Amino acid sequence: MHHSDEEIIPLIQDESTREKGFDRLVKAYQQEVYWLIRRMVIDHDDADDLTQDTFVKVWNNLDRFRGESALFTWIYRIATNEALAHLRKKRISFSFLALEKTSTAAIPEYNDAFYRSDNAMRQFQKALAELPDKQRLIFNMKYYDDLTYEQISEITGTSVGGLKATYHQAVKKIKKKLSLE
Amino acid sequence: MNRQNSNKNNDHRDDFPGSFRSNPFHVPDHYFDELPGRIKSRIEQDKSRKRLFYLRPVVQKALLAAAGLALLIGLAIALLHERNDVHVYIGQFNGISAPDIEATLLPSDLDEYTLVSFILETQDFTGMPSGTDITDEEIKSYLLETNNIEPLILHY
Structure with a gap:
């Protein structure tokens, strides 16, 4: 409890x-x-x-x-x-392009994610990992942790407006990458 | 859950298929059961390190005192050694060759009186050939009257 x-x-x-x-x-x-x-x-x-x-x-x-x-x-x-x-x-460097050229077995942390994911999920994770660190952090807090923009603002010290823009940018980037692959 | 969020503003969930929200990673078995214990251990280690840190100034003072004492002892030994060197130097004359003595004495500031005293104190004249009827007093007076006695001694 x-x-x-x-x-x-x-x-x-x-x-x-x-x-x-x-x-x-x-x-x-x-x-x-x-x-x-x-x-x-x-x-x-x-x-x-x-x-x-x-x-x-x-x-x-x-x-x-x-x-x-x-x-x-x-x-x-x-x-x-x-x-x-x-x-x-x-x-x-979350360079998945480089990763795909080499063996994923050489990078165990990714094996974990990849073995448990279907192809669409892999592509999503790949696109997410290519976001800049802070954009990825904000995306994760919103998408996975369900935090409100106000809460994320308090944690990161970024304005709510800035966070909304960052999140939507992240979503746009991920969608673009998914549609291209 | 410690953060009370309204579920009204969850539009972002529709941005991608629901399956994407599933966690692609996993942790070792019982990881979260053991984590609190490991965190406590880390905190204990941290405390121990801090305790060592607090002792450090005391240790530093002790080391400084020891270093000072060692320096004093070193200086004292060096001074004593320097004084001993003079005695050793003079005492070793007998075993040193004439050219070595010449090389050492000629550029030195030693005066004749010191050298005469040295010879009279250290040399044994009793073994000299008979017929040389020279008394100690005569030798002494000769040496004292001769200004440049160093070459004479060195070529002896």
């Missing part, structure tokens, strides 16, 4: 119950954080590391959480920063 923010926040704000509150927070958010990161970095091991890093940062900054933003917004912001920083650092 997952606890609500209303139950978790008072626990983490009180030093004597902070650890208990954090345990509940991890259980409540681990899957959302993991999948948010995994969709961005693709590789499970990277996603695992970054998920742990995210929660370590959450723990280290719990005393700074004032409850001015929603708990999930705050955690998502840390997670997205971790994922984007990781991608910047690794300069991961």
Whole structure:
């Protein structure tokens, strides 16, 4: 059973119950954080590391959480920063064209996705992976996580208008790629 | 779920076929059961590293004190060694060849008196051939009166 923010926040704000509150927070958010990161970095091991890093940062900054933003917004912001920083650092190239020329077996993180997908799904994933990092992040938050533009705005610091434009651009790009292939 | 979203604004779901929303990735078995424990371990490791960090200034001070002490000891040994070198240097004259002594003494500032004292203190004149009726006093007086005694000693 997952606890609500209303139950978790008072626990983490009180030093004597902070650890208990954090345990509940991890259980409540681990899957959302993991999948948010995994969709961005693709590789499970990277996603695992970054998920742990995210929660370590959450723990280290719990005393700074004032409850001015929603708990999930705050955690998502840390997670997205971790994922984007990781991608910047690794300069991961999601070049599926190059990937198709070589053996997919050489890149295990993609095997996982490919073996479980039908052809249309593969093309969709391929088109999605070719989006710029931040556009992909916004698309994922909207399309997979069902976040509102207001929530995404709070997490990313981008205006709602900018987010709407970014999302529609992403959809357009993906559709164009799908229709071409 | 901790974020209460209205389902009214879910038009984006129609952008692509519903099957595209399914998750193409998977995680190892029991991954999410074990993740909280691993996060706790990471936090504990982080705490240990921080504790080490807090100890570091103490360790640094100790190392600095030890380095200072080592420097003082080193200086003291160097000074003592330098003084010993003088004694060793003079004491080793007997085993060194004449050209070596010449090469060392000629450019030096040693005066005759020092050399006379050295010879009188270290040389044994009792083994000299008989018939040379020269007393110690005469030798001493000769050496003291001769200005340039160094070549004489060196060619002896």
